Every structure is written in C-alpha cells, then in structure tokens.
Amino acid sequence: MPSDEQYRQLLAFRTQLRRFDHWSREAASEHGVTHAQHQLLLAIRGSASAGGPPIGEVAEALLVRPHTAGELVDRLASGGFVERVQDDADHRRVRLRLTAEGERVLRDLTSVHLDELRRLGPVLGPMLDDL
Amino acid sequence: MPSDEQYRQLLAFRTQLRRFDHWSREAASEHGVTHAQHQLLLAIRGSASAGGPPIGEVAEALLVRPHTAGELVDRLASGGFVERVQDDADHRRVRLRLTAEGERVLRDLTSVHLDELRRLGPVLGPMLDDL
DNA sequence: TCCTATTATCTCGTACCCCGATATATCTGT
DNA sequence: ACAGATATATCGGGGTACGAGATAATAGGA
16 A cells, blocks of 8 residues: 555656656657657667668567568658568568668757766656655 | 667666556556556545545546546546535535545555565666666 | 578557547535 | 627537557577
C-alpha cells in the first residue's frame, strides 16, 4: 500500500519523463518528423547490420510488430528520410538506409538531445535514488 | 556532429526508456486501463486540490489540451474508474474523483511501478552520467 | 525435384491519443 | 445587463499500434 508521499514521488518522476518526452516530440516535429519516426531513424543509424537493418530488426529495437514498423517506414519514405533496399541474398528482406536528408535531420536531433539529456541527468538521477 | 559512439549511447538510453514504457503500458493494460488513462489516475491521486482536481489541472499536469484530457475522462468514466463532479461554486468546473475501483487499480499499478523503478534506477543513472 | 513449413513483409479494419477549430455554458467586471 | 474571459465539450483528422489475414520468398525433408 503506497503512501501519499510515494504517489507524489512517482507523479513527480513521471512529470519529469513527460516533460522530456514532450520536449523531444516538439524537437522532432520542428525537423519534420514525428517522435516514432525519429526513433526509427536512430534505430537505423545505431544498427550494426551491414547494408542497413531489415525492417524486422528495427521493429524489435522499437518493441513494435513488424507491420507497425513497416507503416512508419512508409511515412518516412514518402517524406524522403529513408529508402527501402531489397536484400540481394534474401528477396523477402527489405533493408533500410537513411537518405542524406534523413542523416541530416537525425544528426541535428541527436545533438540537441545529447545537450538536453546532460541537463536532465542531474535532475532524474536523484529522483530515482529517492524512490 | 555526434560520433558513432554517441549515436549508440543515445540509442541505448532510449532503449531503456522504451523497455520501461513498454512494460508500464502492459502493466496498465492488465489492469484494464491504457497508459494515458493510468497517468490521469495518478495525476488525480497526486493532486493537492481539495475535492479533486478540475479537468484543466490534470490537462496541465499531463501536458495535453483540456479537451484531450476530457476524452480520457470519458473513457475512464465509462470504465467506472473516475467520476465527474460539478463544482459547487463554479458550475463551469468539473472536478474529478477516483472511484473505489479506480483507487484500487492505481494502488496496484503504483506498487509494481515503484518496484520496477527501483530496479531501473541503477541502470539508468550511469547511462545518464556517460552521455 | 516437389511439397510443406517457416519467415519477412504488407494490407485491411479498428481503437486510442492528440490536435485545431469551433460551440456552449458560466463567471467576472463594469 | 452586457462584453470579455474561462472551463469544458464536440467534430473532424492525422499518427501510432494492434490482430487477422494475405503474399512472396526461402529452407528443409521425402
């Protein structure tokens, strides 16, 4: 049975996460992509797969079903941020690559996110310790 | 210009947040509410307003527009988790109260979330420091 | 080789979340 | 009483995610 104080602490922690999330969504939006689309760009960039990750891999990284990742790719591709490339060896596979535009947007977003997280760290760390 | 290592660190941090978020959504779902609805319950419980917070106050806490919070309340009310109560002094205002069922669900969710965050803390803290 | 099982992706229909624009009811100050 | 401000609700639309089912390609066994 949580105490009133614990409810307040949990709400305060969520409020911090929410502020970061809200800020992040706005930052993405200002660069022409949504939050989920930004995360997909980052998952592509951070992948170790040569030739770009297949859709199934980014779906796993994003914790969504493959067809959901496919829908995100549809919207990113029609915005010119990513490209679908047929895998040579396995024609079922579609590998993903950032376009120059996608690379640029991700770079800018990553810079401001690193800055923001360096500000957030000293706030969030102590809150986690207090729980 | 972020380094490959920084892209990887940012992705790893996001992956941790995403895991927590995903786990949290499933926990809420198992108790019959969605993630956003859970956050609204917590915002009501954590409010300092006597007689329960008005819709505008929880909208502000959740960083959404008042009419968005209203929609969440619609769905929570039809599920029997919250009640709308007309304010005596100002008839424009609708104050929110948890039902016994809403209180119970929030208590259970809060307990498991406190446990989970105590596990997450030692993982997330160092990652924030490394950025 | 052929047939079946598996895998990767896509399509369709649905629910939720959030928004902007707009409407309605109520309060406040003059 | 009236004009402007405030609180909430309604309508229409885009984005995200899902389950079910379809399609295409690969892999393994007889």
